[in-house]
Amino acid sequence: xxxxxxxxxHLVRRRGQEARLRCSPMKGHSHVYWYRQLPxxxxxxxxxxxxxNIIDESGMPKERFSAEFPxxxxxxxxxxxxxxxxxxxxxxxxSPTGTYIQYxxxxxxxxxx
Amino acid sequence: KNEVEQSPQNLTAQxxxxxxxxCSYSVGISALHWLQQHPGGGIVSLFMLSSGKKKHGxxxxxxxxxxxxxxxxxxxxxxxxxxxxxxxGLNSGGSNYKLTFGKGTLLTVNP
Numbered sequence: 001x002x003x004x005x006x007x008x009x010h011l012v013r014r015r016g017q018e019a020r021l022r023c024s025p026m027k028g029h030s031h032v033y034w035y036r037q038l039p040x041x042x043x044x045x046x047x048x049x050x051x052x053n054i055i056d057e058s059g060m061p062k063e064r065f066s067a068e069f070p071x072x073x074x075x076x077x078x079x080x081x082x083x084x085x086x087x088x089x090x091x092x093x094x095s096p097t098g099t100y101i102q103y104x105x106x107x108x109x110x111x112x113x
Numbered sequence: 114k115n116e117v118e119q120s121p122q123n124l125t126a127q128x129x130x131x132x133x134x135x136c137s138y139s140v141g142i143s144a145l146h147w148l149q150q151h152p153g154g155g156i157v158s159l160f161m162l163s164s165g166k167k168k169h170g171x172x173x174x175x176x177x178x179x180x181x182x183x184x185x186x187x188x189x190x191x192x193x194x195x196x197x198x199x200x201x202g203l204n205s206g207g208s209n210y211k212l213t214f215g216k217g218t219l220l221t222v223n224p
Contacts, residue, residue, distance in 0.1 A: 043214040100210045106155030
């Protein structure tokens, strides 16, 4: 049973480009969470999604960031027009229905040049 | 506002020592995750507990609901235990899926 899969592991973008981060939850999990870890800071909640629904996006920056979890395929965190301050590790976690025990992926490290 | 405080921030030990990392949390937290993160690495969920004690190998986690305090213990520590250990509180109430994270404890175990 594969764990939470995130790709790419490392992503380099120039300022102004778009970054797309993918997260495939564990098999049977229908809840996905995205977290951001800025350099020298703790993890912060960004968004919680269920299939085709955004449940809570209170931690998402108001502009340039969006997330989706379609009926088929992975969850996508999209950052448009990246800036240097977006450089961070982005972690995805998933949980099955009925519990909020979260299983984390290996993360995507985004570097903006 | 839910809060999670960890101590110590940094911890250095010799191989074989018994390690304790502490976590205090505020009202509004219903359960705790203990997570492990190796430098540059992913996050591994070690335990989630809402009462009592859990054990897995050399790792033991305890929680005291009345005192709002949890501890992670590592027995017979080994250099491969060197990592950041993060305590994360699961919110109670309406947003009971949301985790509030401590700042982490950097553990270094020397051979």
